[in-house]
Amino acid sequence: MSRRWRVAPDVAHVDDVHRVVALRLAPDGLPRVLEDTAAVVWRLLADRPDEEALLTAVADGFGTTPDAVRTDVLCFLESLGSEGLVVQDSLS
Amino acid sequence: MAEAVTDAEAVPLVSALVAHVARDVGVRAFLVKGPLLAELGLREPRASGDVDVWCDPAEVERLTAGLQAHGWRLHEFWPNAPALAPKHSRDLVHDAWPVGIDVHHEFPGFADPAHSFDVLWSRCVDAELAHQPVPYGDLPAVALVQALHLLRNPHVPTYAHDLDHLVDVVARWGPDDKADLAGLAADTGSADTAAPFLDRVGAPPVGRGTTDAAVLTQWRMRQASTEVPMLYRIEELRTSRLRDWPAIIWRASTPTLEDIPAGETRGRLTVAWIRVRRTVRGAWRAPRATFVRWRSR
Numbered sequence: 001m002s003r004r005w006r007v008a009p010d011v012a013h014v015d016d017v018h019r020v021v022a023l024r025l026a027p028d029g030l031p032r033v034l035e036d037t038a039a040v041v042w043r044l045l046a047d048r049p050d051e052e053a054l055l056t057a058v059a060d061g062f063g064t065t066p067d068a069v070r071t072d073v074l075c076f077l078e079s080l081g082s083e084g085l086v087v088q089d090s091l092s
Numbered sequence: 093m094a095e096a097v098t099d100a101e102a103v104p105l106v107s108a109l110v111a112h113v114a115r116d117v118g119v120r121a122f123l124v125k126g127p128l129l130a131e132l133g134l135r136e137p138r139a140s141g142d143v144d145v146w147c148d149p150a151e152v153e154r155l156t157a158g159l160q161a162h163g164w165r166l167h168e169f170w171p172n173a174p175a176l177a178p179k180h181s182r183d184l185v186h187d188a189w190p191v192g193i194d195v196h197h198e199f200p201g202f203a204d205p206a207h208s209f210d211v212l213w214s215r216c217v218d219a220e221l222a223h224q225p226v227p228y229g230d231l232p233a234v235a236l237v238q239a240l241h242l243l244r245n246p247h248v249p250t251y252a253h254d255l256d257h258l259v260d261v262v263a264r265w266g267p268d269d270k271a272d273l274a275g276l277a278a279d280t281g282s283a284d285t286a287a288p289f290l291d292r293v294g295a296p297p298v299g300r301g302t303t304d305a306a307v308l309t310q311w312r313m314r315q316a317s318t319e320v321p322m323l324y325r326i327e328e329l330r331t332s333r334l335r336d337w338p339a340i341i342w343r344a345s346t347p348t349l350e351d352i353p354a355g356e357t358r359g360r361l362t363v364a365w366i367r368v369r370r371t372v373r374g375a376w377r378a379p380r381a382t383f384v385r386w387r388s389r
Contacts, residue, residue, distance in 0.1 A: 007223070010112070011223075012104070012108035012109065012112075012221075013223055014101050014104050016100065021097050025108065025224070026162075027162050031095060031101070031105065031189075033097065
């Protein structure tokens with residue numbers, strides 16, 4: 001079973017090409033700055049790719065394989081998920 | 093600990109937050125000015141210094157409380173303001189953000205805040221900022237609000253420049269749109285206050301001469317007060333008993349952030365000297381302010 005990651009519906013975000021700033025619209029929400037690879041991953045979420053497609057897109061951008069980026073990217077997404085900035089849907 | 097963001101990043105994010113909080117607490121509120129002005133072509137692109145929201149005047153407390161629950165706190169930028177200086181908004185600040193929020197319960201230039209709000213709210217649509225829906229006026233409403241904002245400070249060069257730009261754009265509208273704009277001004281009691289703008293864009297003169305004299309005097313005083321800072325102080329003295337004058341002058345001489353920036357401390361002698369300097373400067377400016385007050389009638 002694969003997963004699909006997307007930006008949480010209650011998250012505002014801006015992108016000025018150099019970096020992304022995201023804000024969860026919750027009482028304890030604070031601006032979260034995403035730069036470099038983090039910003040690249042965030043932008044790819046706009047197309048709501050499934051996990052494998054996301055890993056392939058990230059890997060292509062850095063000239064490597066999906067397996068080489070898998071751990072870092074998934075850890076990053078889990079961390080964003082714990083902050084409520086992204087959510088995941090299960091795909092059967 | 094929050095990460096530092098720029099004004100250009102903060103304004104759309106905080107705008108989205110304000111719209112979200114208003115929806116959450118069930119308060120009608122729409123954004124005014126801000127980056128959407130540039131998207132509509134009514135202003136040249138420029139980072140705004142704060143987020144302005146016009147709220148149902150009866151619900152200001154509820155929206156303010158909602159924002160306070162998100163860590164925003166009320167801030168008084170002019171603690172020794174003259175008692176008669178009109179306050180049209182509440183200012184909120186937050187340590188994590190470089191911009192503030194102005195919650196307007198009225199907007200200078202519109203005669204009846206509650207009625208004007210209802211009329212403008214009925215024309216609001218959901219625009220998008222930072223990938224979130226934010227209520228914003230339609231094109232004539234946005235143009236009218238912006239025109240009144242700029243006409244309030246006609247002596248400030250950037251305001252005059254922005255007004256020229258706005259006039260250039262709106263003057264190219266068709267007759268139906270200009271009639272809609274004029275009708276909206278009449279309906280919101282701003283046909284007279286916005287007249288210099290409406291005339292320049294060629295809008296029909298609808299509803300002129302209907303504004304209450306006291307409202308017009310207040311409007312002219314607001315316009316003049318940016319150039320004549322003593323104006324409201326003079327008005328406060330003029331309408332007070334002589335025995336209250338020392339207290340008013342003492343309050344007026346209180347050092348402001350301009351005299352002593354936040355975080356700095358000064359000795360008692362320095363503060364006393366600042367008080368003397370402010371009082372002398374006020375006395376020097378008083379004749380001109382008196383004249384401008386008389387002319388504002």
